[in-house]
Amino acid sequence: MSRKSMVLILMALLIISLALVACGGGGGGGTAPAATEAPVATTAPAGDPVAGKAQFDTVCIACHGPGGVGVEGLGKPFTTSEFLLTVNDQELLEFIKTGRPISDPANTTGVDMPPKGGNPALTDEQLIDIIAYVRSLHE
Numbered sequence: 214m215s216r217k218s219m220v221l222i223l224m225a226l227l228i229i230s231l232a233l234v235a236c237g238g239g240g241g242g243g244t245a246p247a248a249t250e251a252p253v254a255t256t257a258p259a260g261d262p263v264a265g266k267a268q269f270d271t272v273c274i275a276c277h278g279p280g281g282v283g284v285e286g287l288g289k290p291f292t293t294s295e296f297l298l299t300v301n302d303q304e305l306l307e308f309i310k311t312g313r314p315i316s317d318p319a320n321t322t323g324v325d326m327p328p329k330g331g332n333p334a335l336t337d338e339q340l341i342d343i344i345a346y347v348r349s350l351h352e
């Protein structure tokens with residue numbers, strides 16, 4: 214085999230492996246990215262409930278009440294929520310980011326749960342902290 218064809222084969226291998234890495238890296242299609250070194254986390258990283266309470270007390274408290282007891286005619290209570298028991302942290306994060314409008318068949322109150330509680334500035338990290346706090350409220 215000539216030196217030139219060796220170089221061509223090596224280059225072809227390089228291009229193929231680059232293409233594989235590019236495809237493996239998080240297409241966001243619902244499955245975990247294949248080519249990560251770290252162990253694949255199945256749930257969102259645990260948040261800080263103390264920081265979460267601070268956020269909750271400025272954003273969510275208006276509708277869900279202090280300590281998440283709920284407010285009649287507004288947000289549902291978290292203390293007794295069946296829903297919270299059926300979703301994992303990742304699903305709960307998506308839920309809070311989406312909200313549950315009146316048009317959603319799952320809406321039972323006839324009141325909108327706005328995306329991020331109506332505060333679009335909340336980051337995923339802050340929402341994960343809020344989730345840690347909300348989880349701690351369940352009886």
Ligand code: HEC
Pocket residue numbers: 269272273274275276277287288289290294295296297308309313319320321322323324325326327329330331343347
């Ligand atoms: C403007 C009022 C309002 C704010 C602010 C608000 N929510 Fe809600 N939320 C609602 C309403 C209303 C529902 C119930 C919707 C329905 O009928 O299913 C709800 C439902 C939920 C549920 C589902 C509870 C269940 O048992 O089905 C979660 C979880 C939730 N809210 C989290 C949050 C978090 C976290 C925040 C703060 C970031 C927040 N909400 C801020 C009004 C609000």
